Amino acid sequence: xxxxxxxxxxxxxxxxxxxxxxxxxxxxxxxxxxxxxxxxxxxxxxxxxxxxxxxxxxxxxxxxxxxxxxxxxxxxxxxxxxxxxxxxxxxxxxxxxxxxxxxxxxxxx
Amino acid sequence: xxxxxxxxxxxxxxxxxxxxxxxxxxxxxxxxxxxxxxxxxxxxxxxxxxxxxxxxxxxxxxxxxxxxxxxxxxxxxxxxxxxxxxxxxxxxxxxxxxxxxxxxxxxxx
Amino acid sequence: xxxxxxxxxxxxxxxxxxxxxxxxxxxxxxxxxxxxxxxxxxxxxxxxxxxxxxxxxxxxxxxxxxxxxxxxxxxxxxxxxxxxxxxxxxxxxxxxxxxxxxxxxxxxx
Ligand code: NI
Ligand code: NI
Ligand code: NI
Numbered sequence: 001x002x003x004x005x006x007x008x009x010x011x012x013x014x015x016x017x018x019x020x021x022x023x024x025x026x027x028x029x030x031x032x033x034x035x036x037x038x039x040x041x042x043x044x045x046x047x048x049x050x051x052x053x054x055x056x057x058x059x060x061x062x063x064x065x066x067x068x069x070x071x072x073x074x075x076x077x078x079x080x081x082x083x084x085x086x087x088x089x090x091x092x093x094x095x096x097x098x099x100x101x102x103x104x105x106x107x108x109x
Numbered sequence: 110x111x112x113x114x115x116x117x118x119x120x121x122x123x124x125x126x127x128x129x130x131x132x133x134x135x136x137x138x139x140x141x142x143x144x145x146x147x148x149x150x151x152x153x154x155x156x157x158x159x160x161x162x163x164x165x166x167x168x169x170x171x172x173x174x175x176x177x178x179x180x181x182x183x184x185x186x187x188x189x190x191x192x193x194x195x196x197x198x199x200x201x202x203x204x205x206x207x208x209x210x211x212x213x214x215x216x217x218x
Numbered sequence: 219x220x221x222x223x224x225x226x227x228x229x230x231x232x233x234x235x236x237x238x239x240x241x242x243x244x245x246x247x248x249x250x251x252x253x254x255x256x257x258x259x260x261x262x263x264x265x266x267x268x269x270x271x272x273x274x275x276x277x278x279x280x281x282x283x284x285x286x287x288x289x290x291x292x293x294x295x296x297x298x299x300x301x302x303x304x305x306x307x308x309x310x311x312x313x314x315x316x317x318x319x320x321x322x323x324x325x326x327x
Contacts, residue, residue: 031140031249100323105209214318
């Protein structure tokens with residue numbers, strides 16, 4: 001048995017939990033802030049049999065893969081709004097940090 | 110040294126922490142949601158000497174054992190309240206998912 | 219690779235994260251309550267290469283070392299305020315409980 005600890009972006013957490021549950025895994029969502037990823041993040045605990053770890057890691061990497069997102073930034077706060085022309089920019093979102101831990105003993109009641 | 114990670118129902122967490130503290134253990138309560146258990150849940154971290162793990166696991170299993178609870182559901186929201194007769198039903202509450210992890214190094218200051 | 223789980227006082231968490239980040243480490247802050255330390259506490263997850271664990275533990279112990287703090291308690295709530303003379307007392311603040319876990323597999327995307 002393994003315990004997978006995954007730190008992912010908040011915006012990916014909902015879909016990641018859905019995909020894990022669809023495949024029969026159970027994920028516990030811990031409230032977390034800052035840290036491994038710059039934006040708001042979520043720490044998930046996922047229990048997995050040894051033979052399932054590859055699949056769990058693959059699901060996390062697929063759902064949370066870093067990708068470009070086009071955003072149109074707001075004007076500078078308190079800035080010269082009349083001369084500010086907003087234009088879309090590409091930012092990287094997603095990403096995941098995954099720790100797989102050996103579980104010495106597992107109990108479920 | 111072991112680190113016991115236990116996911117339990119919110120409603121059991123208070124009494125579980127009390128019983129652990131009474132027996133000399135210290136538990137840290139992490140805010141958590143969804144996941145291993147369908148209802149609101151709590152993740153506890155409990156440090157334990159190797160020889161204490163059996164007792165910690167036994168306390169968790171005893172306090173959080175699944176049991177029937179009689180609840181009287183509210184009427185259907187927005188439903189035909191005049192024809193709705195509430196009657197008590199039995200639901201299962203409790204349950205715990207317990208991961209015991211080997212601690213390679215433990216420091217306490 | 220190791221996962222360092224540190225339970226520290228809320229009041230030390232901000233400076234600890236700053237010092238870890240300055241040294242190139244990334245820490246994820248989990249919301250936590252009660253437990254290993256009597257006052258409000260924070261649980262940090264810090265990933266570290268094997269050779270970095272000593273430094274991470276040293277930073278935590280230095281920032282969170284128990285120390286005396288002089289506080290002036292408020293008067294007893296609802297008590298005889300007119301006869302209550304507040305005087306400063308020394309309390310111990312700080313402290314940390316650190317678990318170092320072996321990471322079997324580490325992935326970063
Ligand atoms: Ni079950
Ligand atoms: Ni102590
Ligand atoms: Ni990175």
